[in-house]
Amino acid sequence: MNSDEFKQIIKEDTELINRKLKDSIDSLECPEILKESMEYSIMAPGKRIRPIIVIQTAKSLGKNIDKVLPLALAIEYIHSYSLIHDDLPAMDDDKLRRGRETSHIVFGEDMAILTGDSLLNTAVEIGIEGIPDKDPWDYISALGYLFKAAGINGMIGGQVRDIKEDHYAQKLSDIEKTEDLKTGALLKASLVCGSVPFIGFNEEVQTLLQYGNYIGKLFQITDDILDRTQSSEILGKDSGSDERNGKSTIVSILGLEQAKQRAQVYSRMAKDELSKLSGDFSFFYELTDFITNRDC
Amino acid sequence: MNSDEFKQIIKEDTELINRKLKDSIDSLECPEILKESMEYSIMAPGKRIRPIIVIQTAKSLGKNIDKVLPLALAIEYIHSYSLIHDDLPAMDDDKLRRGRETSHIVFGEDMAILTGDSLLNTAVEIGIEGIPDKDPWDYISALGYLFKAAGINGMIGGQVRDIKEDHYAQKLSDIEKTEDLKTGALLKASLVCGSVPFIGFNEEVQTLLQYGNYIGKLFQITDDILDRTQSSEILGKDSGSDERNGKSTIVSILGLEQAKQRAQVYSRMAKDELSKLSGDFSFFYELTDFITNRDC
Structure with a gap:
């Protein structure tokens, strides 16, 4: 696959996901203002990296993606809820996200809390509705894995570590553990959701999880690099906030050059797993190259 | 059944539920501070009315409760998360709940948001893990119903209506609709979770839902009456807040005496369904008499 073919797939998958997300929002019955705030966040121009991974994992295995589309949507709903709650004044207090004002700026803090809750709850509903009539168990395993990854020993646990850590006196291994939970867990879940419903938790999936491990670290290290080097305008979210908050990151500990080298190492290790x-x-x-070289 | 037998059942079920909730918390793997904050809220001395309804519905049908215990616990987790988020400064800004300081007072607002998210997410995990190997489908239907009831056209939708309504110029029917969503939906889900995993969505369940409809209204009207007539100390939560906030309630529109009469009517209608x-x-x-006559 060359870079143009890759970009074409990303474009097509993004359009598919955006269409499916819009359909799912349109079908919701709830107070109009809540629908509006949910749509505002979920339809903001995101990279859709997680649902794309679900779809492309299934395709790489030669499978029909229909079975795992509900899981792909559920993951994006979960990701979107986590952004809204992370941006709240009591949390990171961010004003900009995906190129738009954050939910609490537009709809107020109370609505932002409830919109986050709504997106998480709707993810559950979509996930349960998607349980296939025939051979449901491997799908159910993936669904269970997804919510573990989103939960207290996954994404939320990473968020708690993040706000409770002593950011001034931190070891690299602690930072990496936090990032593995905050970012890596849901990326790994995307690989699980695209594979396990078809093939169960077999050895191939274990290798995929190793791959997920490395691209999780890669994703986070490039995120830290971009936070240091890019403007808010290009990122579509507040940049430089780690430095402003005096927060230790991989970049602040290793320096920019060594962090870039480390990204290259993770990139190679990720590809080793793919082989x-x-x-x-x-x-x-x-995708690995894309994450390594991304500029936003 | 006489009143003493009823009290004995409530006592035994409450002990069982508290034990199971404690076991589930003890088994969690996550940052210690998060476990502590989850335990603080979920183990606060609540009435456990929802999980008791699950258990007693199953028993009334002559069934073994083991199958529906995960759903009973999940409901209490959902209820507990909703209380934490409702109490936040940006929402009702309450300081007291179940006789304790609210989560954000003790753990800070950021942790309270994440603790609520954690309890909801853990409810999902418990619900999915509980899917029985044999005949899973009726359980899955109940699980789906539960999260619909907790969601945007149920509990969360009611909460949004509540914060967005014009409380000064409201019709009784609007208030009742909001309360049906905020309180009634999860009570009805408790009846579904105690029955549907055994018998599917049959006619008996439709009657139970009608019963749930009336006790939901009954529960809310007695809540409004207590908010007006009881002290914070007895209720274990801030009382008089509706009146202070100039919020229309059934009591403020009908007056105390007519509200009490209305409660009696709902009580009779609920019992008609049971017959x-x-x-x-x-x-x-x-239980219907207990809700009608409760003093906290």
Whole structure:
């Protein structure tokens, strides 16, 4: 797969996901203002990296994606709720997200809390409704894995570590553990949701999880680099906030150059894992490069 | 069933639920401070009315409660998360709940937001783990119903209506609709969770839902009466807040005496529904009286 083919797939998948997300929002019955605030956040121009991973994992295994589309949507709902709650004044107090004013700026803090709750709860509903009539168990395993990854020993646990850590006196290993939970857990869940419903938790999935481990670290390290080097305008969210908050990151500890080198190492290790897989995972080699070299 | 037998059942069920909730908290793996804050809220001395309804519905149908215990726990987790988020400064800004300082007072606003998220997410995990190997579908239906009831066209939707309504110029029917969503939906879900996993969505369940409808209204009207007539000390939460906030309630519109009469009407209508059921629902006659006459 060359870079143009990769970009074409990203474009097509993004359009598909945006269409499916819009359909799911349109079908909701609830107070109009809540629908509006949910749509505002979920339809903001995001990278859709998690649902794309679900879809492309299924395709790499030669499977029909219909079975896992509900999981792909549920993951994006979960990601979106987590952004709204993270941005709240009592949390990171961010004003900009995905190029738009954050939910609490537009709808007020009370509505932002409830909109986050709504997106998480709707993710559950979509996930449960998607349980297939035939052979439901592998899908249910993936669904269970997804909510563990989103939960207290996954994404939320990482968030708690993040706000409770002593950011001034931190070891690299502690930071990496926090980031593994905050970012890595849901990326790994995306790989699980695209594979396990078809093949169960087999050895191939274990290798995918190793791959997920490395791209999680890669994603976070490039995030830290971009936070230091790019403007808020380009990122579509508040940049430089780690430095302003005196927060230790991989970049603040290693320095920019060494952090970039470390990203290259993770990139190689990620690709090593891909080479062990039997399906056609060419998309994921390109994805690894894409994450390594991304500029927003 | 006489009143003493009823009290004995409430006592035993409450102990069982508290034990199971404590076990579930003890088994969690996550940052210690998060476990502490989750335990603080979920183990606060609540009435456990929702999980008791799950258990007693199953028993009234002559069924083994083991199958529905996960749903009973999930409901209490959902109820507990909703209390934490409702109490936040940006929402009702309450300081007292179940006789304790509210979560954000003790743990800070950021942790209270994440603790609420954690309890909701853990409810999902418990619900999914509880899917029985044999005949999973009726359980899955109940699980789906539960999260619909907790969601945007249920509990959260009611909460949004509540914060967005014009409380000064409101019709009784609007208030009742809001309360049906905020309180009634989860009570009805408790009846569904105690029955549907055994018997599916049959006619008996439709009658139970009608019963749930009336005790939801009954529960809310007695809540409004208590908010007006009891002290914060007895209620274990801030009382008189409706009146202070100039909020229209059934009591403020009808007056105290007419509200009490209305409660009696709902109580009779609830019992009428029970009389249509074939199982031994004697517990629920007592429960109806208990809600009607409660003083906290």
